Amino acid sequence: MxxxxxxxxxxxxxxIPWEVVLLFFxxxxxxxxLWGKKTGGLAKFTxxxxxxxxxxxxxxxxxxxxxxxxxxxxxxxxxxFGIGYTGRLIAxxxxxxxxxxxxxxxxxxxxxxxxxxxxxxxxxxxxxxxLYEMLTYGLMMxxxxxxxxxxxxxxxxxxxxxxxxxGKIEANKNSGSPGLFSxxxxxxxxxxxxxxxGVFWAVPEPLFYSGFIAPFLYGGVVDWGxxxxxxxxxxxxxxxxxxxxxxxxxxxxKAVGQ
Amino acid sequence: xxxLIINLISWLIFFFGAAFPVLIMLKAIGLTGFMKVTRFESYxxxxxxxxxxxxxxxxxxxxxxxxxxxxxxxxxxTVVILLTYLTLKDGKRKFATGFFLTMMTTIGTTWAxxxxxxxxxxNEAFHGSALTSLWVWPSYFTxxxxxxxxxxxxxxxxxxxSMRFTAVSLMSLxxxxxxxxxxxxxxxxxxxxxISITFSLVIAMRTVPRIFEYIDTSVKIQFMRGLGSRxxxxxxxxxxxxxxxxxxxxVIVFLVRGAKDTAISADTRAFxxxxxxxxxxxxxxxxVDRMAFSIIVLVILITVIAVLMGFGRGIPYNx
Numbered sequence: 089m090x091x092x093x094x095x096x097x098x099x100x101x102x103x104i105p106w107e108v109v110l111l112f113f114x115x116x117x118x119x120x121x122l123w124g125k126k127t128g129g130l131a132k133f134t135x136x137x138x139x140x141x142x143x144x145x146x147x148x149x150x151x152x153x154x155x156x157x158x159x160x161x162x163x164x165x166x167x168x169f170g171i172g173y174t175g176r177l178i179a180x181x182x183x184x185x186x187x188x189x190x191x192x193x194x195x196x197x198x199x200x201x202x203x204x205x206x207x208x209x210x211x212x213x214x215x216x217x218x219l220y221e222m223l224t225y226g227l228m229m230x231x232x233x234x235x236x237x238x239x240x241x242x243x244x245x246x247x248x249x250x251x252x253x254x255g256k257i258e259a260n261k262n263s264g265s266p267g268l269f270s271x272x273x274x275x276x277x278x279x280x281x282x283x284x285x286g287v288f289w290a291v292p293e294p295l296f297y298s299g300f301i302a303p304f305l306y307g308g309v310v311d312w313g314x315x316x317x318x319x320x321x322x323x324x325x326x327x328x329x330x331x332x333x334x335x336x337x338x339x340x341x342k343a344v345g346q
Numbered sequence: 347x348x349x350l351i352i353n354l355i356s357w358l359i360f361f362f363g364a365a366f367p368v369l370i371m372l373k374a375i376g377l378t379g380f381m382k383v384t385r386f387e388s389y390x391x392x393x394x395x396x397x398x399x400x401x402x403x404x405x406x407x408x409x410x411x412x413x414x415x416x417x418x419x420x421x422x423x424t425v426v427i428l429l430t431y432l433t434l435k436d437g438k439r440k441f442a443t444g445f446f447l448t449m450m451t452t453i454g455t456t457w458a459x460x461x462x463x464x465x466x467x468x469n470e471a472f473h474g475s476a477l478t479s480l481w482v483w484p485s486y487f488t489x490x491x492x493x494x495x496x497x498x499x500x501x502x503x504x505x506x507x508s509m510r511f512t513a514v515s516l517m518s519l520x521x522x523x524x525x526x527x528x529x530x531x532x533x534x535x536x537x538x539x540x541i542s543i544t545f546s547l548v549i550a551m552r553t554v555p556r557i558f559e560y561i562d563t564s565v566k567i568q569f570m571r572g573l574g575s576r577x578x579x580x581x582x583x584x585x586x587x588x589x590x591x592x593x594x595x596x597v598i599v600f601l602v603r604g605a606k607d608t609a610i611s612a613d614t615r616a617f618x619x620x621x622x623x624x625x626x627x628x629x630x631x632x633x634v635d636r637m638a639f640s641i642i643v644l645v646i647l648i649t650v651i652a653v654l655m656g657f658g659r660g661i662p663y664n665x
Contacts, residue, residue, distance in 0.1 A: 142553060182602075
């Protein structure tokens with residue numbers, strides 16, 4: 089029994105070498121830090137963005153702990169479908185669609201984690217979960233947002249800029265250049281980007297969690313056959329849920345009126 | 347014929363494990379119950395006078411103690427914390443909700459572990475004593491990850507693991523029920539969490555009970571429009587679930603539309619105009635907090651003694 093529920097086991101059979109994980113987390117943190125410095129960090133989120141992020145995290149929590157938790161009991165644990173994954177992905181896609189700024193994935197994951205700790209887990213196993221969820225799920229979502237640029241989910245109106253001078257200049261500079269995906273109809277684009285994020289999200293749970301976090305926190309043997317099968321088996325669900333999530337996002341963002 | 351009965355009973359047991367907690371949720375707690383235990387209501391007893399930071403520390407200590415000690419210490423803490431729910435505003439209702447929540451977690455967790463835990467782990471947990479089989483599943487149940495038999499030891503193991511979660515969940519809800527969002531904001535800022543993050547967190551905290559409230563409204567409206575009106579009465583709880591799922595997207599749209607008003611009202615009060623904020627009522631450490639601290643020290647001491655006496659964590663734990 090180690091500190092704060094972390095056993096700190098680094099040599100479980102088949103565990104991903106800790107150097108690799110450390111390198112990944114280190115590079116991830118460095119990237120986040122440098123990107124934040126370059127783009128203004130948290131200051132680039134407007135008050136409205138922060139409220140959207142908070143609400144998205146609240147939905148993810150309500151799903152994870154109350155509604156989804158009980159629906160999930162009807163489905164035995166299996167590698168093909170996860171009810172928690174479904175709700176969390178859709179909630180986070182909606183937040184990404186409403187905010188449309190790089191960094192939203194990580195900030196939303198951070199808030200989601202903090203809130204789940206406050207209302208249920210009591211900071212057990214932290215700070216491993218903060219690092220894991222922000223730098224896998226959050227970072228992957230942010231990479232897709234960065235690539236999609238102004239065409240995220242086919243929502244073509246510019247995102248809100250904070251009311252500082254620097255932001256306004258950047259907004260003018262950006263508005264001229266046409267995006268890479270601007271010819272694709274919005275509905276397809278929303279589905280494609282939903283699927284991309286969905287498939288990305290199918291990887292960390294089997295790979296990182298079963299391959300490192302779980303043996304690191306609790307010990308045990310890592311079964312690589314099960315991990316690879318887990319990733320492949322989950323992809324159909326990821327595609328379907330991702331597409332649906334993308335479309336729901338497009339619909340909600342339009343209904344909210346941007 | 348015999349095979350049919352075995353299959354029938356096995357599936358009945360399977361659905362009992364899944365449906366019974368949902369039934370408790372819908373019948374005994376209800377959406378309003380969830381709203382009550384996730385929302386702040388003004389009152390004056392000791393929890394309400396305590397510094398939110400102390401409540402967070404209390405939660406962490408309870409979590410650590412439950413993880414480090416034998417299961418019945420966790421159970422004891424659960425009972426004590428649940429009893430303190432009686433001191434909250436509308437205490438009896440909250441006590442009942444807390445009780446049902448605990449029951450739901452216990453049954454849910456027991457059921458999540460009992461049929462799945464490999465015999466090797468059970469053997470380790472019960473020091474190699476023979477496993478008593480209660481029910482033999484049909485062989486195809488193993489596809490779902492079930493072990494061939496449901497054992498008494500599996501059920502006991504699941505129950506003991508559930509005692510690790512119940513106390514900390516109850517303690518964490520105390521923070522949400524007895525501190526205003528602005529109190530939480532103040533104490534988190536004192537620790538150095540950036541204001542943008544705490545603001546988002548507080549919005550999330552306030553949104554959770556509102557989601558239940560609006561889903562409840564949405565379900566009622568759907569019933570008024572005739573959802574499930576021709577279905578037999580015993581199926582009604584499941585129509586609540588159907589209504590709740592149908593209501594999710596409209597509820598999101600409704601809540602998110604309100605976000606703009608919240609943003610305007612925060613901005614007109616000069617949110618983030620300055621690096622630091624000042625507060626009309628600073629968070630202080632009072633008599634209640636000192637008492638809480640002495641309780642924390644006492645609990646830690648008891649834990650150390652318990653672990654030294656051999657009442658440490660008795661069972662291996664996965665997941």
